[in-house]
Amino acid sequence: MDLTANIQPISQQQQAEVRRATYQCIKQAGLLYQREFKELQVDFDLSGKCAGMYQVKRSLRRIRFNPWIFAKYYADSLGDTVTHEVAHYIVDCIYGLRRVKPHGSEWQAVMRDLGVEPKATGNYDLTGIPIRQYQRFAYSCGCRIHQLTVLRHRKILKGRAKYLCQYCHGPLTEVLPEK
Ligand SMILES: [Zn+2]
Numbered sequence: 001m002d003l004t005a006n007i008q009p010i011s012q013q014q015q016a017e018v019r020r021a022t023y024q025c026i027k028q029a030g031l032l033y034q035r036e037f038k039e040l041q042v043d044f045d046l047s048g049k050c051a052g053m054y055q056v057k058r059s060l061r062r063i064r065f066n067p068w069i070f071a072k073y074y075a076d077s078l079g080d081t082v083t084h085e086v087a088h089y090i091v092d093c094i095y096g097l098r099r100v101k102p103h104g105s106e107w108q109a110v111m112r113d114l115g116v117e118p119k120a121t122g123n124y125d126l127t128g129i130p131i132r133q134y135q136r137f138a139y140s141c142g143c144r145i146h147q148l149t150v151l152r153h154r155k156i157l158k159g160r161a162k163y164l165c166q167y168c169h170g171p172l173t174e175v176l177p178e179k
């Protein structure tokens with residue numbers, strides 16, 4: 001977690017309001033397209049830079065919202081982000097996710113039908129919102145484990161750089177995660 005984070009996630013009461021807005025939006029889509037879309041699970045467990053995410057894992061479809069970004073941009077999120085993720089869900093129900101581009105013409109049409117201008121990503125100032133640290137890659141030299149940035153990791157993979165341990169002067173080799 002970023003130590004400068006100082007935004008508090010939205011309250012239980014606001015979560016309930018967001019959930020209601022989500023189900024309202026799904027109902028609206030049902031009226032528009034004359035079919036029933038089931039209410040799906042709505043969680044507030046998303047962190048990082050995304051305001052929302054529509055996720056399908058096996059048979060579970062759910063929408064995940066970022067309670068920090070919702071806290072900072074509540075009105076926007078309640079309108080745009082909720083509709084954005086519901087539109088992904090509706091497109092999935094109608095076309096199937098594999099058959100369309102994530103923010104392609106089908107998704108854009110659903111957004112317009114639901115009364116929101118289709119923009120793929122929000123342009124938020126994330127100051128104060130906890131952002132996950134950039135991914136690191138573990139390398140070993142023989143004396144210790146080094147955590148390399150993705151930039152250095154890519155340079156090594158492309159053969160454009162070699163790094164030596166500053167303590168034992170051994171070359172760094174990647175520690176592959178155990179499967
Ligand atoms: Zn999207």
Ligand SMILES: [Zn+2]
Pocket residue numbers: 141142143144165166167168169170
């Ligand atoms: Zn070393």
